[in-house]
Every structure is written in structure tokens, then in C-alpha cells.
Amino acid sequence: MVKKFLLMTQQPALAEQVKLIAQKAQWQVEQVTTPTGLVVKLDGDQYHGVWWDLTNVNLDTTIATVTLIRDQVMGPIMIMTRTLTDCLAQKLYQARVDDVVLLPFYGAALIAQTKQRLWVYSRLTQPKVVTREHDYSLHVEGHQRVGEWQIDEKNYLVTKHGQQIQLTPKEFQLLMYLVNNRGQVLSRDQLVNGVWGYDLLETSRIVDIHISHLRDKLEDDSQHPVHLLTVRGFGYKLV
Incomplete structure (x- = not known):
């Protein structure tokens, strides 16, 4: 299965760079330019991970959106930023972000970092999907x-x-x-x-x-x- 990623950025140069390095790993990348656009995309399809460019997005909006989508993305959510402080890192990781990537980044390093996170998620135990019919007469509560x-x-x-x-x-x-x-x-x-x-x-x-x-x-x-x-x-x- 080809892995699909969402990239949220308003920077055309960054979008082009990410798409080129993802192509080398045979990954697909879809770009959105707003947090709301990203939420809509996630609600309509499944993706293996999210790259989020913090450059032109308010931190509070970032935290709110990551909190919103966290249980929809069974893969890495990685924030890209040009500066990183202890306070910023603490807030992002409290929102259950997987990694913070400093811009500019090295393509090979980003691919390796993402692959490592994908491996971690692949090891997680997935909840079992119940496919059999239930006897509702025996299980009323719940x-x-x-x-x-x-x-x-x-x-x-x-x-x-x-x-x-x-x-x-x-x-x-x-x-x-x-x-x-x-x-x-x-x-x-x-x-x-x-x-x-x-x-x-x-x-x-x-x-x-x-x-x-x-x-x-x-x-x-x-x-x-x-x-x-x-x-x-x-x-x-x-x-």
C-alpha cells in the first residue's frame, strides 16, 4: 500500500521540497493551506501521517487542531518550525505531537525520521473490529x-x-x-x-x-x- 501524507503549509517552496523527497520514498503527499482544510481532508480519507508547517499558523490554532485530529491519525504528526524554545516544545508535545523538525531540514533525515515513527505505529496493537452480530438480549447495559x-x-x-x-x-x-x-x-x-x-x-x-x-x-x-x-x-x- 502506498503511504499517503498530508502537508499543511502556505509555502510553495517547502511544499515542492517535501513532495520531491516523499517521491523518492514512493510516498504520496497532499497539500492543504489551512488547518480547517486539513481537518476536512482527514475526515474524508485516511493518511499515514501529517507534516505541519508552523511558519504562518498561530500556535493556539495549531494546538487546537492537533488536539482535534490526534485520534484520527494513526501515524506521526510532525511540526516544522524555524525556531524552537523549551516552552514551544513543551506545548507541542503535550498536544501529542510526535516530532518537531527544524527548518531548513535535510531530506534524508526527514525520511528516516518519518520511517522510524511509522515503524513505531506499526507495532502498536490495533483495536479489534467487531464483525459478528451481538445478542442484544443478553447484553443490555451499554x-x-x-x-x-x-x-x-x-x-x-x-x-x-x-x-x-x-x-x-x-x-x-x-x-x-x-x-x-x-x-x-x-x-x-x-x-x-x-x-x-x-x-x-x-x-x-x-x-x-x-x-x-x-x-x-x-x-x-x-x-x-x-x-x-x-x-x-x-x-x-x-x-
Whole structure:
């Protein structure tokens, strides 16, 4: 399988340099220029790692976005910066960044460093995917039902009409938050605080994207949802 990476940078020269060295390792690189663009990309596809250029991005935005995407990236998140202080390093590593790369960098060193991190992630024990049907009559605790949706909280499993629905970790967390507050109108800020636990820029877009994906996967007609409802001017609620 060809490994795919996301590069977040607004510097064309850096993007070209990274793409050239990645090509030598037979890796694919997709560039985005904004943190929100990176979040959208990750929500639509899987990547083996992220390179993040800190040059033109606010540190608070960086910390918030890395915190948001950390459980979506089962691979290295590496920050590129021209200067590094003890305080900056501490904040980045507290956000679960894997490495900090000083600019300018040596191509061979970046490839070797990334390969090492990929090896570490390959050694991690992956959670088992539950594919068998569950006997819900024997296991009531930890299960929720919404219409034809059966939600197994313990195994992070959602089924509809007996078919397993693949959700990302954040989609599952968002669904559970809505289910646990069913019938209540929740603002986008409430959803972000309850699911992501961090103040984010462009909050409404991130929430709307995740709600849209849940509707596509769970509703019979995503354009006319019967469970994941929009309350105009306020937010969302699950019924």
C-alpha cells in the first residue's frame, strides 16, 4: 500500500521540497493551506501521517487542531518550525505531537525520521473490529437504540438493519453525545465542548461536516433526516 501524507503549509517552496523527497520514498503527499482544510481532508480519507508547517499558523490554532485530529491519525504528526524554545516544545508535545523538525531540514533525515515513527505505529496493537452480530438480549447495559440504529458503546459499534456502519472515532463520539442528550437542542459550541473538549476556530463548519457525514451513513435519506435534526438558528438535536 502506498503511504499517503498530508502537508499543511502556505509555502510553495517547502511544499515542492517535501513532495520531491516523499517521491523518492514512493510516498504520496497532499497539500492543504489551512488547518480547517486539513481537518476536512482527514475526515474524508485516511493518511499515514501529517507534516505541519508552523511558519504562518498561530500556535493556539495549531494546538487546537492537533488536539482535534490526534485520534484520527494513526501515524506521526510532525511540526516544522524555524525556531524552537523549551516552552514551544513543551506545548507541542503535550498536544501529542510526535516530532518537531527544524527548518531548513535535510531530506534524508526527514525520511528516516518519518520511517522510524511509522515503524513505531506499526507495532502498536490495533483495536479489534467487531464483525459478528451481538445478542442484544443478553447484553443490555451499554447499548442504545435510535429507530433502526443499534449502538454498542463498549465495542464502538453501530449497526442499522443488522449491517455494521463504519464511523470514525469523532463521528461515534458525536453520535453518542447526541444520543445521551436526545431530545435536547444543542448548539455547535456545546457539541464542540462536549465532543472535542477544546475551543476551535470555525466551529460551525467542523460540526456541520461531522453531522453531514453521520446523516449520510445513518439516515435513510440524508436530505430529509428523521433522527439527526437541524434546529435553525440554534443547532442540532437527536430524536
